[in-house]
Amino acid sequence: MSKNNWLPLIISLGILFSINMLMISSLAPSILLKQFVSWVIGLVLFAIGTQINPKQIASSKTLIFVSSCIALLLPILLNNITRGSRRWIDIGLGTLQPSELVKPWLMLFLINTNFPLLILIPIAIIMVQPDLGSAITVFMLLIPIIIYNIKLVKISIIAVFFLILASPFIWNNVFHDYQRHRVINFINPQSDPLGKGYNVIQSQIAIGSGGVWGKGYRKGTQGQLLFLPEKHTDFMFAATSEELGLIGITLILVSYYILIKTLLKVAFSFTHNKQQLLFTLGITFQIWAQAFINIGMNLGILPVTGIPLPFLSVGGSSLMALMFSLGVIFSS
Numbered sequence: 001m002s003k004n005n006w007l008p009l010i011i012s013l014g015i016l017f018s019i020n021m022l023m024i025s026s027l028a029p030s031i032l033l034k035q036f037v038s039w040v041i042g043l044v045l046f047a048i049g050t051q052i053n054p055k056q057i058a059s060s061k062t063l064i065f066v067s068s069c070i071a072l073l074l075p076i077l078l079n080n081i082t083r084g085s086r087r088w089i090d091i092g093l094g095t096l097q098p099s100e101l102v103k104p105w106l107m108l109f110l111i112n113t114n115f116p117l118l119i120l121i122p123i124a125i126i127m128v129q130p131d132l133g134s135a136i137t138v139f140m141l142l143i144p145i146i147i148y149n150i151k152l153v154k155i156s157i158i159a160v161f162f163l164i165l166a167s168p169f170i171w172n173n174v175f176h177d178y179q180r181h182r183v184i185n186f187i188n189p190q191s192d193p194l195g196k197g198y199n200v201i202q203s204q205i206a207i208g209s210g211g212v213w214g215k216g217y218r219k220g221t222q223g224q225l226l227f228l229p230e231k232h233t234d235f236m237f238a239a240t241s242e243e244l245g246l247i248g249i250t251l252i253l254v255s256y257y258i259l260i261k262t263l264l265k266v267a268f269s270f271t272h273n274k275q276q277l278l279f280t281l282g283i284t285f286q287i288w289a290q291a292f293i294n295i296g297m298n299l300g301i302l303p304v305t306g307i308p309l310p311f312l313s314v315g316g317s318s319l320m321a322l323m324f325s326l327g328v329i330f331s332s
Helices: 003-027 031-047 056-079 103-110 116-128 134-141 143-147 152-171 179-186 200-208 236-267 276-297 318-331
Strands: none
Touching: 003 031, 003 236, 031 318, 056 103, 056 116, 056 276, 103 116, 103 134, 103 276, 116 134, 116 152, 116 276, 134 276, 143 276, 179 200, 200 236, 200 276, 236 276, 276 318
């Protein structure tokens, strides 16, 4: 691993950490300490990840897969219902979201197995919780595996064809009511401006009102006066845009660009280590996809799916899993 890759990693994470702490102190100061602790734990997990060689855990792939599935089943078995879903495990001092924590482990399984489509089992479990956003991001871990396997490419083309044919059935019998409403209100949020379309409309107002320089720290009306829901989680991008303006979101986008460019550079340096190459590509694609989808739903150009903004949305499970993943990537 070239030492030149460490500096852009530190710069990008340093900027994201600073914006994260600044915005949480503005939007939700009561959980600032909790988020800071998540960053500290994340750094510890990063250090642990640097000691893991993806190529050497092939013998443990079955244990990793089974353990991940059990972890995903726990919220369902424990019946911990929060806002109509069973995604979290209460550990006393806080909650953990297994669907976030298992992502790097499922990626480690994928790069060491000859049966990558087994990933559909944990995806199905996540859908039962239900958590469409996490199911989408876990499925995206499979993309690099598909690209590097011509048989999976053919299977994927056939699967997409049948998925299109089955889309009416999926819409009527698989999607939950709230998921259908999200798609409908994505197409026309004004159809229910005070109900299902409210979140997107308030997000667009917050982003547009920020201007170039923003309204200032703790001066965002949409976020501070609670017009913008989930301002420190799903709609952190909109809240940041309102208070820090175009300057703030430019810093965020530049940070993601530096991080993703660095990870791609690292990935293609593993030309003789397929496992490390695929793991790095999988995590890189996950970070890009989550950022793209989250920002897209904040702007109103994609349906709201509840996918967190990497390193910025409040959520210890997502942050810790990402930091551990980065540690594994930089293990060589």
